[in-house]
Amino acid sequence: xxxxxxxxxxxxxxxxxxxxxxxxxxxxxxxxxxxxxxxxxxxxxxxxxxxxxxxxxxxxxxxxxxxxxxxxxxxxxxxxxxxxxxxxxxxxxxxxxxxxxxxxxxxxxxxxxxxxxxxxxxxxxxxxxxxxxxxxxxxxxxxxxxxxxxxxxxxxxxxxxxxxxxxxxxxxxxxxxxxxxxxxxxxxxxxxxxxxxxxxxxxxxxxxxxxxxxxxxxxxxxxxxxxxxxxxxxxxxxxxxxxxxxxxxxxxxxxxxxxxxxxxxxxxxxxxxxxxxxxxxxxxxxxxxxxxxxxxxxxxxxxxxxxx
Amino acid sequence: xxxxxxxxxxxxxxxxxxxxxxxxxxxxxxxxxxxxxxxxxxxxxxxxxxxxxxxxxxxxxxxxxxxxxxxxxxxxxxxxxxxxxxxxxxxxxxxxxxxxxxxxxxxxxxxxxxxxxxxxxxxxxxxxxxxxxxxxxxxxxxxxxxxxxxxxxxxxxxxxxxxxxxxxxxxxxxxxxxxxxxxxxxxxxxxxxxxxxxxxxxxxxxxxxxxxxxxxxxxxxxxxxxxxxxxxxxxxxxxxxxxxxxxxxxxxxxxxxxxxxxxxxxxxxxxxxxxxxxxxxxxxxxxxxxxxxxxxxxxxxxxxxxxxxxxxxxxxxxxxxxxxxxxxxxxxxxxxxx
Numbered sequence: 001x002x003x004x005x006x007x008x009x010x011x012x013x014x015x016x017x018x019x020x021x022x023x024x025x026x027x028x029x030x031x032x033x034x035x036x037x038x039x040x041x042x043x044x045x046x047x048x049x050x051x052x053x054x055x056x057x058x059x060x061x062x063x064x065x066x067x068x069x070x071x072x073x074x075x076x077x078x079x080x081x082x083x084x085x086x087x088x089x090x091x092x093x094x095x096x097x098x099x100x101x102x103x104x105x106x107x108x109x110x111x112x113x114x115x116x117x118x119x120x121x122x123x124x125x126x127x128x129x130x131x132x133x134x135x136x137x138x139x140x141x142x143x144x145x146x147x148x149x150x151x152x153x154x155x156x157x158x159x160x161x162x163x164x165x166x167x168x169x170x171x172x173x174x175x176x177x178x179x180x181x182x183x184x185x186x187x188x189x190x191x192x193x194x195x196x197x198x199x200x201x202x203x204x205x206x207x208x209x210x211x212x213x214x215x216x217x218x219x220x221x222x223x224x225x226x227x228x229x230x231x232x233x234x235x236x237x238x239x240x241x242x243x244x245x246x247x248x249x250x251x252x253x254x255x256x257x258x259x260x261x262x263x264x265x266x267x268x269x270x271x272x273x274x275x276x277x278x279x280x281x282x283x284x285x286x287x288x289x290x291x292x293x294x295x296x297x298x299x300x301x302x303x304x305x306x307x308x
Numbered sequence: 309x310x311x312x313x314x315x316x317x318x319x320x321x322x323x324x325x326x327x328x329x330x331x332x333x334x335x336x337x338x339x340x341x342x343x344x345x346x347x348x349x350x351x352x353x354x355x356x357x358x359x360x361x362x363x364x365x366x367x368x369x370x371x372x373x374x375x376x377x378x379x380x381x382x383x384x385x386x387x388x389x390x391x392x393x394x395x396x397x398x399x400x401x402x403x404x405x406x407x408x409x410x411x412x413x414x415x416x417x418x419x420x421x422x423x424x425x426x427x428x429x430x431x432x433x434x435x436x437x438x439x440x441x442x443x444x445x446x447x448x449x450x451x452x453x454x455x456x457x458x459x460x461x462x463x464x465x466x467x468x469x470x471x472x473x474x475x476x477x478x479x480x481x482x483x484x485x486x487x488x489x490x491x492x493x494x495x496x497x498x499x500x501x502x503x504x505x506x507x508x509x510x511x512x513x514x515x516x517x518x519x520x521x522x523x524x525x526x527x528x529x530x531x532x533x534x535x536x537x538x539x540x541x542x543x544x545x546x547x548x549x550x551x552x553x554x555x556x557x558x559x560x561x562x563x564x565x566x567x568x569x570x571x572x573x574x575x576x577x578x579x580x581x582x583x584x585x586x587x588x589x590x591x592x593x594x595x596x597x598x599x600x601x602x603x604x605x606x607x608x609x610x611x612x613x614x615x616x617x618x619x620x621x622x623x624x625x626x627x628x629x630x631x632x633x634x635x636x637x638x639x640x641x642x643x644x645x646x
Contacts, residue, residue, distance in 0.1 A: 011482075011485060011486070011489075012489070014486065015485075015486050015489045015490065018486060018490075019490055019494070022498070023498060026498050026499075026501070026502050027501075029502050135627065135630060135631065135634075136627070138630060139574070139623065139626040139627040139629075139630045140623045140626065140627070141578055141581060141582065141622065141623075141626065143581075143582070143585055143601065144601070144619045144622065144623060147601075147605055147608060147615060147619070148619065150608075151608055151609070151612060151615075155609055238491060238492070238493075241491065241493065242491075242492075242493045242582070245493070245582075245586060246582065246585055246586060249586065250605070260497075261586045261587070264497060264501065264586075264587075264588055265587055265588075272501070276494050276497075276498065279491050279493070279494055280489075280490060280491060280494060283489070283491045284489050287489065
């Protein structure tokens with residue numbers, strides 16, 4: 001186990017190094033400069049370039065950049081003069097984390113519930129409804145969900161605030177919009193697992209001991225069906241990050257997703273690089289934790305076997 | 309005892325035709341035929357297949373038969389509500405809410421009789437239906453091309469990796485491990501930043517991130533197939549590895565390839581729409597489902613139809629692809645759980 005973790009951490013660091021280098025050189029290739037205002041006089045431009053370290057050879061810039069990354073320093077934002085990127089990101093992490101976590105919890109819990117009910121009442125109308133729900137959640141893009149909910153629930157019926165980041169009530173709609181995909185995914189997964197488990201021998205044993213159906217489900221079936229759900233938490237986290245980009249934009253939430261889109265549209269390289277690194281770190285770490293957790297939760301799984 | 313005569317005829321063979329015994333009453337089915345037979349029984353999948361065929365047909369035929377030119381602007385006729393000829397169906401009669409009053413928006417904008425826009429016009433007076441048709445075409449094109457690329461790369465990579473094994477496999481798998489741990493989105497966005505946004509760069513960006521899953525599946529299957537007798541036979545007969553891959557591996561991998569392809573297409577459609585939606589996808593004035601959605605979003609509160617119709621189209625498209633993919637998986641791999 002320890003050897004496995006060490007190996008994984010090594011790959012993690014290698015991956016992050018490659019991402020950091022790739023983003024740096026890609027940014028260097030990019031057309032356009034942050035100072036594309038034609039009114040800036042030549043000497044002022046030179047001064048600006050010097051202040052941002054853009055006059056040095058690329059390799060020196062690269063070294064400086066890598067050193068900065070190690071310290072969590074991504075330079076200063078081009079878009080907001082004088083603001084350091086790490087500061088900018090830090091000020092925007094909280095809303096994104098809140099919505100992401102809420103969506104994850106809501107999505108998984110409701111998904112488990114829906115999937116379990118569908119499995120217990122397999123091939124009944126409840127099952128069909130749950131299946132339809134899961135397919136809709138998987139197929140319809142979350143920005144469509146977000147926009148439709150914003151129109152009906154917020155604009156037409158005034159149940160929730162339309163946008164703006166102001167307290168818990170304004171986080172409900174974005175959470176729901178983001179939770180759709182994890183919900184559908186979990187429900188689908190849970191149903192398949194639970195149907196398998198309910199047909200297994202130990203459930204038969206529990207039934208023959210005279211336990212009530214409720215006890216069988218709650219004590220034996222549910223727990224064992226939930227183990228594999230851990231494996232989809234990783235991909236789910238990725239989906240949530242992708243989803244947060246648009247959902248935060250639609251609901252005007254001051255989170256990192258919204259910042260990412262804005263930085264892309266304004267050619268704010270340092271911020272783009274910083275956010276790219278942050279997304280990558282979060283993702284890679286989540287995947288690692290999930291893999292390790294899975295080995296601990298279910299000892300039957302041989303970690304050496306497969307990578308994913 | 310009466311003498312019982314045993315008839316010699318009793319010992320003759322009953323009338324049996326050798327051919328009749330061996331007769332096969334139903335035609336023997338190949339694997340593919342069998343799979344399609346199962347698919348045909350799946351009503352949901354068949355309906356999805358038909359819907360997809362119709363949508364693809366309509367979006368392609370609109371190159372020649374579009375109700376209006378999707379890029380022609382009628383600045384005086386902007387934001388007209390849907391109108392279907394002179395049929396007076398609520399929602400399609402050209403009446404719109406202006407300052408709290410329902411009025412005939414077509415009359416107010418001085419649109420000549422006989423000119424109508426089935427799904428209304430957008431903020432630049434372009435016909436929404438034509439744009440949706442053109443946009444669907446672009447989205448489908450991007451999705452198909454991206455899938456084709458990632459299919460080709462994935463299959464070649466997977467077969468090379470699985471077939472050779474050893475050192476080559478090890479290196480190729482490490483590369484995959486690294487690529488797959490970079491978030492897709494980050495790669496796509498970075499690529500679109502470097503290359504100019506456009507059809508080709510979107511296709512490349514989506515394909516670049518999508519092939520990994522295919523390569524993994526193909527490799528795992530190749531590893532299993534590699535040691536089987538028919539491959540050994542082919543090797544013994546002196547067939548070249550390329551010929552073995554083409555003639556023996558790929559036919560045996562076909563169900564994996566078909567299923568995975570069907571799951572890749574909706575993902576590609578989603579990614580294209582997503583990128584266009586956040587503004588780094590298909591550049592204006594070209595329409596795609598994503599750009600239509602993001603344009604519609606701007607006027608959503610007052611002119612919901614501009615967003616609702618593209619939303620319906622993309623949702624139906626995604627649903628149909630996903631349901632068909634599910635159906636195909638059940639058909640090709642009957643053992644797989646739902």
